[in-house]
Amino acid sequence: MAARIDLTLDCTDARLLAEFWKTALGHVDEPPPPPFRTRKEWFAQFDLPDDDSVDDAAWLCDPDGVGPRLSILKVPEPKAAKNRLHIDVRVQVPGSSDERWARIKAEAERLVKAGGTISSEFDGHHIVMADPEGNEFCVAAASA
Template identity: 35%
Template sequence: MSTIRQFQVTFDCAEPERVARFWCEVLGYDVAPTPQGFATWGEFNRSRSPEGEEEWFACVDPSGVGPRLFFQRVPEGKVVKNRVHLDVRVGTGLVGEERLAALEAECARLLPLGAVRVRLLADDTDSCIVMQDIEGNEFCLD
């Protein structure tokens, strides 16, 4: 018998709060409650980092269905393509021109938030748009 486990997706990044707030906008997520005993994420970070730097931040699906997203500051920048990426499901059940229109509309919504369009991968049924978030992490509008 298999066991279903909850999981979170962790992003290595330079600016955890900025990247987390971007993903909150993309996915309709909320900023996660602060760790127990802390009034704000800033207070939590100051207690953990001697320099008082922003080290961690998180966001959650308000419906409780999607995974928690956790963002941690790392010193190195992004160098190569992600080994794992998110697919933002905006065209589920749609095909052809209707699917492309849904993908393009979502792309247009995300560009002003700082997302970057990389390329359209188009075919008759399963088109997607490859994008990057505000720190260059790849994701797909699917």
């Protein structure tokens, strides 16, 4: 049986990154685990320092239960280097290579409007981007 994974992103602004990744992936805020009614109620069960806040984190999930969950957690240190692991945002694109590239470019532009930046383009294949906090990811066509 294959293991499922969750992805965790460190950040300085969990709300900003949560909004970006909800837009990018179509994820939604993940409800708290039962029996808790709110994330604040769930968070209170842990013996955490007084300056830790539920507002310093976000939990996102694929509404269809297919993609990995994302935990977005505030950390005190800034991003220091290139990611060793990154997310690939895959777009469904039937048709010719020109149609694929047009769809990849359109998705990248949508994500720029959501706060991302384009780092480089590999013409006809994929676009390297960064989220609002500089975490690298790629936009490419989904495998057939």
